[in-house]
Amino acid sequence: xxxxxxxxxxxALAALVALALAGxxxxxxxxxxxxxxxxxxxxxxxxxxxxxAWIAGATALATIAGLLVVDAVRRIRAHTAPGA
Numbered sequence: 756x757x758x759x760x761x762x763x764x765x766x767a768l769a770a771l772v773a774l775a776l777a778g779x780x781x782x783x784x785x786x787x788x789x790x791x792x793x794x795x796x797x798x799x800x801x802x803x804x805x806x807x808a809w810i811a812g813a814t815a816l817a818t819i820a821g822l823l824v825v826d827a828v829r830r831i832r833a834h835t836a837p838g839a
Contacts, residue, residue, distance in 0.1 A: 784809035
């Protein structure tokens with residue numbers, strides 16, 4: 756049988772990995788394109804495209820990481836509660 760400490764450690768590591776992947780997904784969600792002026796004395800501009808799939812992935816991974824942390828804290832508190 757797997758000990759409670761091992762499960763908590765695995766959940767904490769999985770939460771860290773999920774947060775790292777969420778950050779990577781979030782940074783991949785934006786693509787910025789610079790457009791040079793077409794006419795003399797016209798301003799250049801930048802356009803940003805946001806990918807909904809990457810943002811949704813980052814949100815899902817952050818949610819999973821949060822749930823893993825909540826469960827790890829629950830397991831720790833249940834193990835250290837009086838009468839446990």
